[in-house]
Amino acid sequence: MSQVRTVSSGTGSVRRSMGHLSDRTTTFTCAVLMMAAVLVVGLNLLPSDHALHVGDATVSLLGKYCCYMLLALAVDLIWGYLGILSLGHGAFFALGGYAMGLYLNAQGANVDGWQAWLGHFPLAMLAVVLAPGLLALVFGWLAFRSRVTGVYFSIITQAMTFALMLAFNRNEMGVGGSTGLTRFRELLGMPLNSHAMTVALFVASLMAVLLAFVVCRMITTSRLGRVCIATRDAEARTRFLGYRVEHVKLAVFVVSAVMAGIAGALYVPQVGIINPGSFAPLFSIEVVVWVALGGRATLFGALIGALVVNWLKTVLTTEMPDAWLFILGGLFVVVTMALPQGIAGLAASLRRNRGGSAHE
Amino acid sequence: MSETLNRLRDMARPDRVFDFMVPDVSPVDVRHGPILYMEDVTVSFDGFRAIDRLNLTIDDGELRCIIGPNGAGKTTMMDIITGKTRPDSGQVWFGSRHNLLRLAEPEVASLGIGRKFQKPTVFEALTVFENLELAMAGDRRVWTTFMARLDHEGRARLDEVLETIGLEAERDRWAGVLSHGQKQWLEIGMLLMQRPRLLLIDEPVAGMTEQEMHRTADLLNRLAGQQSVVVVEHDMGFVRSIARHVTVLHQGSVLAEGSMDAVAADPRVREVYLGAEEERHA
Numbered sequence: 001m002s003q004v005r006t007v008s009s010g011t012g013s014v015r016r017s018m019g020h021l022s023d024r025t026t027t028f029t030c031a032v033l034m035m036a037a038v039l040v041v042g043l044n045l046l047p048s049d050h051a052l053h054v055g056d057a058t059v060s061l062l063g064k065y066c067c068y069m070l071l072a073l074a075v076d077l078i079w080g081y082l083g084i085l086s087l088g089h090g091a092f093f094a095l096g097g098y099a100m101g102l103y104l105n106a107q108g109a110n111v112d113g114w115q116a117w118l119g120h121f122p123l124a125m126l127a128v129v130l131a132p133g134l135l136a137l138v139f140g141w142l143a144f145r146s147r148v149t150g151v152y153f154s155i156i157t158q159a160m161t162f163a164l165m166l167a168f169n170r171n172e173m174g175v176g177g178s179t180g181l182t183r184f185r186e187l188l189g190m191p192l193n194s195h196a197m198t199v200a201l202f203v204a205s206l207m208a209v210l211l212a213f214v215v216c217r218m219i220t221t222s223r224l225g226r227v228c229i230a231t232r233d234a235e236a237r238t239r240f241l242g243y244r245v246e247h248v249k250l251a252v253f254v255v256s257a258v259m260a261g262i263a264g265a266l267y268v269p270q271v272g273i274i275n276p277g278s279f280a281p282l283f284s285i286e287v288v289v290w291v292a293l294g295g296r297a298t299l300f301g302a303l304i305g306a307l308v309v310n311w312l313k314t315v316l317t318t319e320m321p322d323a324w325l326f327i328l329g330g331l332f333v334v335v336t337m338a339l340p341q342g343i344a345g346l347a348a349s350l351r352r353n354r355g356g357s358a359h360e
Numbered sequence: 361m362s363e364t365l366n367r368l369r370d371m372a373r374p375d376r377v378f379d380f381m382v383p384d385v386s387p388v389d390v391r392h393g394p395i396l397y398m399e400d401v402t403v404s405f406d407g408f409r410a411i412d413r414l415n416l417t418i419d420d421g422e423l424r425c426i427i428g429p430n431g432a433g434k435t436t437m438m439d440i441i442t443g444k445t446r447p448d449s450g451q452v453w454f455g456s457r458h459n460l461l462r463l464a465e466p467e468v469a470s471l472g473i474g475r476k477f478q479k480p481t482v483f484e485a486l487t488v489f490e491n492l493e494l495a496m497a498g499d500r501r502v503w504t505t506f507m508a509r510l511d512h513e514g515r516a517r518l519d520e521v522l523e524t525i526g527l528e529a530e531r532d533r534w535a536g537v538l539s540h541g542q543k544q545w546l547e548i549g550m551l552l553m554q555r556p557r558l559l560l561i562d563e564p565v566a567g568m569t570e571q572e573m574h575r576t577a578d579l580l581n582r583l584a585g586q587q588s589v590v591v592v593e594h595d596m597g598f599v600r601s602i603a604r605h606v607t608v609l610h611q612g613s614v615l616a617e618g619s620m621d622a623v624a625a626d627p628r629v630r631e632v633y634l635g636a637e638e639e640r641h642a
Contacts, residue, residue, distance in 0.1 A: 222505070222508070223493065223494070223505050223506070223508040224502065224505045224506040226483075226486055226490050226494055227494060227505055229485050230483045230494055232485075234481050238483075238494075240469075241494060241495055242500045243500050243505070244500060244501070244502070247501070247502050248505075251502045
């Protein structure tokens with residue numbers, strides 16, 4: 001898994017063109033996301049008996065996909081560009097989710113102590129950012145300072161998310177134990193199950209993806225992004241050039257964790273529940289599969305992967321629920337063997353081939 | 361009154377900075393002699409004397425070749441200069457001001473001693489240009505790196521180094537697709553971006569084609585003069601083509617020193633090194 005980029009002239013030209021035509025990629029992706037937002041909201045406004053009408057349930061589902069896309073983006077930022085395979089990003093997602101869940105829980109209900117504080121929206125938003133951010137800061141500082149890398153890092157991230165799952169399962173934590181937090185009523189004074197809220201949450205999630213994409217592009221196309229790639233491919237050499245590799249890793253890891261936290265916070269009001277299951281190690285691994293399927297170190301590959309896999313999951317778990325895990329596993333195997341660059345790599349090579357034949 | 365005004369005016373001058381903002385760098389002082397001075401350096405590993413009372417001086421701007429059979433202590437010598445290995449006794453000075461034995465590896469590097477290891481390690485997923493950009497001297501903190509834009513001066517320096525190492529045409533190519541020789545030059549270029557005073561180069565032509573060797577010899581000859589260059593090399597033909605001054609190491613100390621012809625004629629050198637080489641070729 002550590003071998004992201006094999007040296008071949010083909011992938012080389014792809015990557016380079018992405019590095020140098022940064023603006024085009026960003027503009028294109030942002031345009032697509034904006035169009036998706038306009039399209040979905042527009043179709044939602046059609047009368048409900050219209051053939052093209054998109055119901056509130058679908059809008060909510062798409063909003064959920066957006067949260068997954070944001071989480072995939074966070075994983076791609078550190079895995080694709082820094083080579084840090086985090087198998088515990090679900091923990092940051094869940095922490096952001098719990099911060100939001102506690103806020104929602106405190107609306108119109110009697111809670112006391114620190115949970116009452118989270119009933120204030122600005123404080124809750126602060127917690128959404130700070131909880132995953134601080135965990136990533138402390139965890140990353142300890143790990144990167146001790147130069148824990150590769151598979152060892154992956155294993156301790158699994159341990160981290162598993163430990164948090166056990167902790168949040170305990171009733172003494174006061175966050176709902178194994179049932180988690182649910183039966184939310186309103187957000188910012190608006191009922192959660194209203195039509196307007198559904199659309200608003202979808203738009204907010206999509207905008208969050210867009211914003212995160214721009215931030216990721218800013219990082220990866222800056223000199224810091226090149227230091228990240230250098231670190232991924234030859235860490236000792238980068239250190240020898242005078243870069244504080246640990247600091248670079250820590251900074252990007254924290255940014256990634258905060259993105260995952262925000263994804264979790266947007267996810268919870270749309271699905272109406274958060275429980276310790278979100279900390280499950282399996283979920284974090286699934287996120288990595290999305291990114292691998294979509295294509296590492298491309299950013300938009302992560303978006304495509306998250307969308308495609310989760311859409312397949314929605315369809316297939318209703319059509320043939322028993323087969324889903326086999327299909328997911330099979331997809332992962334096929335992509336790893338036949339498409340090491342993922343869907344994004346396949347798209348790029350198709351485009352290249354077409355360009356090549358046009359010249360002949 | 362007018363004095364105060366003058367001082368204020370002085371402070372507002374755009375071409376000057378406050379004294380406390382002037383970076384605290386003490387330049388290498390070579391007014392009183394060599395840029396590198398090693399005296400009576402000894403280092404042993406588990407009783408084995410890798411370096412045995414070694415004396416060596418390198419002049420400013422000199423190109424020096426160091427040859428010697430395996431185990432002669434060439435690599436250990438480089439390790440001592442760059443602060444990786446501490447000698448048991450002896451002195452190592454950089455110019456007449458910096459005692460290298462008191463400095464840690466990064467400090468030695470920032471003083472302007474660049475080392476190129478034998479195996480080329482360039483960042484394959486980055487272009488030649490980006491490789492040089494990362495190597496450029498400058499603030500390495502995370503936020504400044506994130507905000508960094510290549511200024512006019514940096515761009516000029518980059519173009520200058522690209523020209524020196526002869527990779528202008530490869531500027532936007534991916535370093536991973538370069539030939540072995542081109543990677544070696546790129547790595548020398550990355551060292552040059554840090555404006556070193558002394559370059560330590562370990563076996564630059566190992567694995568190179570004849571043509572690449574000629575170009576490398578050209579490059580090293582051009583580098584000498586602007587900075588001091590120490591080359592450790594096995595290939596005698598290559599050493600003959602670049603060296604004005606050769607030092608032969610044997611069992612951790614200097615066996616002979618002088619021009620290539622004088623050294624090659626030395627019977628002791630022939631015995632321990634060149635002789636063995638010729639026998640092998642025979």
